[in-house]
Amino acid sequence: MTIAFQADTSLAVIAYTEGQTREITRVTLEQHVCAMIRWLESLGIQPGDRVLLFAPNSIEWVVVALATLRSNAIIVPVDTQMSRDDLTHVLKDSAPTIICVSEETLGELPFQPDCQWLKIETIETKLSDYVDTNHTRASHAPADEQLAALFYTSGTTGAPKGVPLTHGNLRSNVNALLEENIAKASDRVLLPLPLHHVYPFSIGLLTVLAAGATMVLPRSLVGPRIAEALRDSNASILLGVPRLYEVIWARLEARITKQRPWAAKIFHGLLNTCIQTNARFGWHPGRWLFRPIMKRLAPGLRLAVSGGAALAPELGARLNALGWTIATGYGLTETSPILTLNAPGEGKLNTAGRPLSNVELRIVDGEVQARGPNVFNGYWNDPVPRESIIDDKGWFKTGDAGEIGEDGYLRLGGRLSATIVLPGGENIDPERIERALSAHPMIREAGVLDNNGQLVAILVPEPDTTDGPDPLDAAADTIIQTLPSHHQVRQFARSPDPLPRTRLGKLRRHKLTALYQTLSHQNNNTLNQAPIQPEEMAPEDRALLADPAANATWTLLTERFHDHRLTPDSRLSRDLGLDSLSWVDLGISISERAGVELADDAIARVETVRDLLSECINAEQASEQAPADGKRSALSAALANPERLLEPRDLRALAPRGPLRHAGAGAALLGCQLINFLFARIEVEGALPKGGPFLIAPRHVSAYDPIALTAALSRQELEPVFWAGLSGLLFKGPVQRTFSYVARVLPIDPGAAPRRSLALAAACLQRGHSLIWFPEGQRGQEDGVLQPLRPGIGRLLAAHPVPVVPVWIEGAQNVLPIGSVIPRRGHIRIIIGAPITADDYGNDERGIVSAVANAITAIKTP
Incomplete structure (x- = not known):
């Protein structure tokens, strides 16, 4: 299959890779392909030799594929997620002369055939040795009957079968699609599909480049990366499969309705009205009505193409009602691949479409049969006899049930083999x-x-x-x-x-x-x-794990929940028992393993493991890089300038007290003193050091602890101090919010908003205020035992290394036990220890947590 490239600077391929966006013009792509041809010739490649490609999508993948086609060799694209048994079969069956792999796929090979090897990562550098600026064109076009590609079926009914396609097969299908004028030179076509399959290879690569359009490759074949490429590339055409559109629809529906019944009712009512209006009058009110939503998802998209399997008509109608034009096609690997097409605007999505111009269809005993220049001539190494699938007049038995209506459109009825x-x-x-x-x-x-x-x-x-x-x-x-x-x-x-x-x-x-x-x-x-x-996961979930951040997070989860039936559908709360405070620990571990920080709004969206993996991929590109020593997380680095992470309304909590607020604070203090007088005999040992700011870290045994602490500090010491308080407890009603505002309590929500909570605390310290922070995060259940400290204090002190004043409290649990609302008379002991400084606890987050815990425990006395 020969593609003639214009010698101009228009873009041929945009590829999103880790840390950069790569672009290659058509003339540069042509030069690289010709250089690759010379490299293959130097390796002794001969017509008919097989070049096996076992690597993810990339510009180099495209270069190797096009160069192989022009060299009269046969490209063998292989699924990087193929099982070891199937891969063993393909390696033996195809007998490649050259294998092109990536660093990540090399280790997946069950054995290494005795042939030549190329690494995809080295190709760009190596091609410079073969560039000839005086000769940029291949000398001749391969003949139609010359084999071009060997695709292996996905093994739905057994071991993969090799499907050899000729240059004539591929060329005829590309030319028929070009006649439809679907893609124009100005289009950017996003290809979120692996090129090892004939559908994206023929349509997304060969047809797109032949039309003069730009091919866009996302960083990986997962939802967040596809969404990123849709936005950043301003793609006008999306080439997908039904499962991708099912995911897009589900995410859109969830985002719009936010699981609110009234919102879902309104949305579906509007959508159904748009569907009916479109069906009856051909109008598209959804393009105006839902434009703001769809623009955020894909600002330039005009056409969504679905192939590879049947798109549910209902789903196509919904996407069409939302404002996209939908096109679908039907075909098989054996037919290069397209047989029928529902072209843009034809709208007969309840059918498989009409035949392409050079394709003949007929129905024999309920089976769809096809004939044309795009139909192959039999399987590689004849695992199925040719005469059993192609008759003597060239009619190929597709194995699909169907009928052709009076309008000429094909209606399918499922696989006969099924x-x-x-x-x-x-x-x-x-x-x-x-x-x-x-x-x-x-x-x-x-x-x-x-x-x-x-x-x-x-x-x-x-x-x-x-x-x-x-x-x-x-x-x-x-x-x-x-x-x-x-x-x-x-x-x-x-x-x-x-x-x-x-x-x-x-x-x-x-x-x-x-x-x-x-x-x-x-x-x-x-x-x-x-x-x-x-290997047991659905294909789209396996694709998630191709991303390093998602893979690292999944590995972490399998280690932590090794005795659970952990799947992408597992609910973090219901199935795995993660509560809001556990999120902080999990966030620390994800940061260390995957190098990403989850934003507060991302955590709020996470319900399942699949959601978590997707959010980790989303956060990967946006997260800041941790220092090389790995002692401080990206969030700790961001906390050095905490007010950049906060909204203006958050900073109001740190505003200086006015006269009214000052009077209210005095009244609140008197109230605490009265409660202590009535219910507690408080013994205080030690005193708060002079100066500041300090982080005061008390042991937490009762909701009475803050009231008791007011007896340990003077009015002058309490004046500049802020308190960290759980927002779910101290800010859930107008009375509680007013009291917390007067008493200088900062709303802390370590589960739903850890970044905002830590940023608010860091801003408090940065402004020179002392802060009382209960590092256990919850009240202890056992007398005399310090609960494990939450990692937030480590992040906070790594960013703002102020002295820490450890405080031991005991007896408050007897004055106000858990579950009680009325105190009872008792004795409380408060011990204020000597402060520890940054020289004592260092800047390693986990080391800080350990040092603070040791300091609190050290002041405990029998």
């Missing part, structure tokens, strides 16, 4: 049952199969589904009753993990039988309590 034939002779389309089951709000996925002559199903529940199988079975039974009697599913198995799928979301049906047998012999309440393995 049809289940019951003992009574009934033909069952499992996809019909699966669609019906998956439409229920309690069921995320369903896989239907034949088990000893009976229809059974594997159900994957939505995360919110009540524990236990009964509600799920009841929901499934309700759905099944709406189907014909011979479609009745007799038994259900419940799976906590996603069903096995290909990278493009197709169900691997050949794996369902073994999975069902395993599940049916287990009690669904006592399934394996260990984290899910990455």
Whole structure:
């Protein structure tokens, strides 16, 4: 397949990589391709040799692929997430002459064939040795019959089969798509799909470059990186698969409605009105109505193309109503790949589209058959005899059921190979049952199969589904009753993990039988309590782990929750038991492992492990780099200028007291003194040092502790002091908020807003005020024992190394026990220790926490 590049400076590829955005013009790309051709020739590459590409998308991947095509060699693109068994088969079956790998994929190879090796990371530098500025063009175009590429099917029914495509196959499909005039030279086409599949390779690479448009490669194939590339590149066309659009829709719906029933009702009402208006009159009010929302997501997007699998018509209608134009296509790897097209604006999304100009279709015994220059000529090494799939007149049996309407549009009915034939002779389309089951709000996925002559199903529940199988079975039974009697599913198995799928979301049906047998012999309440393995995850979740920050976070979670059934759907609160204070510990660990800091608003959005991984990816690019010694986190560095992290309303809490507030503080102090007189005999040892500011770190045993501390400090000592108080306790009502404002209590929320809380405390110290900070974060339950200190004090002191005054309190738990609201008479002992300085505790965050804990414990006496 030859692509002629204009010798100009227009952009050919924009690639987002770690730390930079790379751009390559068409003339530079042409020079690199020609240099790569010379390099391959120097390595002895011959026509027909296989060059296997086992690496993530990159500019170098594109260069190697185009150079291989022009060299009359055969490119073999391989999925970087392919299982070891399948990869072993592909390496042996394709017998490559050259293997091109990346640093991260080299270790994934089950064995290393005896051939030549290239590392993708070295290509850009190495090409300079082969640049010839006097010769920038390949000397001849490959013939149509010459093999160009060997794609391996995703193995939905067994071991991957090699699909050899010729230059004529690829060229005919590209030319037919160019006739549709879908992409223009001014377009930027975002490709969030791996190039090892023929759909993104042919459409996203070959067709885009042939049209003169710009190809955009996101940093990785995960939601946050795709959103980043959509915004930053101003992409006008998005080339995706249905599962990507399902995720986009779910995120949009959640963001707009924010799980508020009234907001959801309004949104869906407006959306349905737009859908009906579009269907009846052809108008698009959603393009105006939802424009502000869609502009934030993808400011320049005009067209969303879906392929690789069938897009649900309902989802297409929703996205169309939101303002995007939707185009879909149907085809197979064996057909290079497109057979039919729902072109932009045609809007028949309940069909697979009309045939391309050079494609013929017919229906034989209910099966779709195709003929044309884009159809391959048989599988590599003949795992399936050619005569069983292509007749003597060139008609290829697609294996898909369908019919062609009077309008010429193809309507598909599912894979014939997936049809289940019951003992009574009934033909069952499992996809019909699966669609019906998956439409229920309690069921995320369903896989239907034949088990000893009976229809059974594997159900994957939505995360919110009540524990236990009964509600799920009841929901499934309700759905099944709406189907014909011979479609009745007799038994259900419940799976906590996603069903096995290909990278493009197709169900691997050949794996369902073994999975069902395993599940049916287990009690669904006592399934394996260990984290899910990455290869068991859904394709989009495996793609998340390709990002270093997400992978490091997942590894951390598997270590911390090694005895839980940890999956991307696991709820951090309900399933893993994380409370608000645990977020601080987890945040510290994520910072150290993944090098990212989660913002307060990000934490508020996180419900599942998948949410957390996505937010870590979002935060990765924005986070500041920690110093090389690793002793201070990025947040500690940011806290050096804390007021930059705060809103003006936050700083009002630090404003000087006016006369009214000063009088209120005096009255509050008198009230505390009266309470102490009535209920507590307080013994104080030691005194607060002169000067300041200090961080006063008391042991915390009772809600009475702050009242008792007022007896340990004079009026003059209390005047410049601020208190750190939990916002959920001291700011939840107007009375509490007023008292806290008067008493100089800073609202601290370590769970939902750790950055804001620490920034407020840091600003207090930076302004020269002393701060009383209870470092345990919660009241102790055991007498005489200091609870583990929360890591926030380490971050705070790493940023502002003021002296720390340790304070031991005992007896307050007897005056006001946990759960009581009225004090009772008792004895309280307060010991104020000698301050420790930065010379004592250093600047290592964990070391600071340990030093403060030791200082508090050291002043305890029997």
